[in-house]
Amino acid sequence: MSQRFCVIGQPAHRSLSPRLFAWLFAHFRIDATYVAREVAPADLAAFVAEMRHGAWQGASVTAPHKIAVRELIDAEDDLAQRIGAVNTLAPGQGGVVGHNTDALGCRNALAHAGVALADANVVVLGSGGAARAAVFAALDGGARRVQIANRTTDRAAVLARLAGDARCGVLGPEPGALQDALNSAHVLIQSTSVGMGDPMAQALPEGAVLGSGLAVHDMVYRPIETALLRAARARGCVTVDGLWMLVYQGLRQFQLWTKIEAPPTIAAALHAHLHGAAH
Numbered sequence: 001m002s003q004r005f006c007v008i009g010q011p012a013h014r015s016l017s018p019r020l021f022a023w024l025f026a027h028f029r030i031d032a033t034y035v036a037r038e039v040a041p042a043d044l045a046a047f048v049a050e051m052r053h054g055a056w057q058g059a060s061v062t063a064p065h066k067i068a069v070r071e072l073i074d075a076e077d078d079l080a081q082r083i084g085a086v087n088t089l090a091p092g093q094g095g096v097v098g099h100n101t102d103a104l105g106c107r108n109a110l111a112h113a114g115v116a117l118a119d120a121n122v123v124v125l126g127s128g129g130a131a132r133a134a135v136f137a138a139l140d141g142g143a144r145r146v147q148i149a150n151r152t153t154d155r156a157a158v159l160a161r162l163a164g165d166a167r168c169g170v171l172g173p174e175p176g177a178l179q180d181a182l183n184s185a186h187v188l189i190q191s192t193s194v195g196m197g198d199p200m201a202q203a204l205p206e207g208a209v210l211g212s213g214l215a216v217h218d219m220v221y222r223p224i225e226t227a228l229l230r231a232a233r234a235r236g237c238v239t240v241d242g243l244w245m246l247v248y249q250g251l252r253q254f255q256l257w258t259k260i261e262a263p264p265t266i267a268a269a270l271h272a273h274l275h276g277a278a279h
């Protein structure tokens, strides 16, 4: 019998995951379907119950459910627990198990571009679900220092507390704090939603200067080249677009569901496949 997978969210229909998994299932000749399923917050519990009864063999979880779903599932793995967000559901012992593949997706996207996190000074923009993944990716990758900058500084402080690591701190709103951090940073991870759907939107304050030695990863993937990545490229920085993270977090989901570890060449093929659709 054909296996059934989906991405749940509101909205879910703009997700690139159906295209990503259709390609993977065809490539590995797996008899499975993957659809986008609109799920309102009020219907989230019913969806988890469907999964518990075997209607789905796996699900990706997107906004706004990544945190709320934790209350409804039967177990979660260590990383999802630490990050406090679930982006993947899989059947497991005792029922529906939550996982987080975003942090690994972020780490692997950087590694693919040859960007080292070990001993690096990392600046993370944002404090939402994506920023949580970025902070844990950087800390678990061995970063020397992780500084979080967010429009709402209080939320950055909450994230730093969640990380619970002396290497992790918050940048205040005072002028110059972010620039000082950028001046000594090796890696900048942009994980706000600024730029999504707007190629001109600036994620950094006007006048911010990027050093040419900085590696810049923007998690936004629509458009693939954001204003930040354009500016970074013009400065000679290594740039990593959000599609790479999407691909790598998806490959980890695929592994959780099928137990197949895709060979390294698959990431580039998938990136190329999705490139035309990410506009």
Ligand SMILES: NC(=O)c1ccc[n+]([C@@H]2O[C@H](COP(=O)([O-])OP(=O)(O)OC[C@H]3O[C@@H](n4cnc5c(N)ncnc54)[C@H](OP(=O)(O)O)[C@@H]3O)[C@@H](O)[C@H]2O)c1
Residues within 6 Å of the ligand: 063, 102, 105, 125, 126, 127, 128, 129, 130, 131, 150, 151, 152, 155, 191, 192, 193, 194, 196, 219, 220, 221, 242, 243, 245, 246, 247, 249
């Ligand atoms: N490439 C991937 O695989 C991948 C994976 C996950 C997420 N993402 C992308 O990452 C982005 C963030 O997702 P999320 O789940 O973290 O969203 P979220 O939880 O809603 O958080 C949004 C973040 O963006 C900030 N923000 C929003 N509008 C802003 C503005 N006008 N100026 C400054 N900051 C602003 C928010 O700041 P406040 O706290 O001040 O509101 C918050 O830090 C989205 O574009 C998402 O598509 C990509």
